[in-house]
Amino acid sequence: MDELSGVRPKLKWDRKKILAFHKEDSNYSDSFLDDILEEEWNVLCDEVTKMMGPVTEWECEVLNFGYRGLEGRQTFDARTGRQLLRKVLPDTECIFHVYTFRNESITIRNWHKASPRGKEIYKIRPKQYKETIPSGPPQA
Numbered sequence: 001m002d003e004l005s006g007v008r009p010k011l012k013w014d015r016k017k018i019l020a021f022h023k024e025d026s027n028y029s030d031s032f033l034d035d036i037l038e039e040e041w042n043v044l045c046d047e048v049t050k051m052m053g054p055v056t057e058w059e060c061e062v063l064n065f066g067y068r069g070l071e072g073r074q075t076f077d078a079r080t081g082r083q084l085l086r087k088v089l090p091d092t093e094c095i096f097h098v099y100t101f102r103n104e105s106i107t108i109r110n111w112h113k114a115s116p117r118g119k120e121i122y123k124i125r126p127k128q129y130k131e132t133i134p135s136g137p138p139q140a
Helices: 015-024 030-052 081-088
Strands: 011-013 057-065 070-077 095-100 106-112 115-126
Touching: 011 030, 015 030, 030 081, 030 095, 030 106, 057 081, 070 081, 081 115
Parallel strands: none
Antiparallel strands: 011 095, 057 070, 057 115, 095 106, 106 115
């Protein structure tokens, strides 16, 4: 059973949907659309930073990474949402959903060309945290 089934994400990123939304009602130039994307990205990164709180040391467990479904762990330092996302997500165009849980963990479900079904899951928690994540219902 998928542990994220029925859980509403706190944040979503989908570059194509953002562009489609803004192109639908306007004749914006490509450079203006790039500015909109950059602003949307900044807002999302700021929201992830808020989720992180004062924590700077993180552990990440990835499940079903890429087309081979690999698993792995890493520890890293990140003070901002932008840093955290760059540390865990692959360097390719991604669509992802961000979830938070009561145990201060952040979970990301990711879709990209090597994982088109959204089975790639990143479980991110403060490095000192010992409980398996996610646990408990998501925060509203």
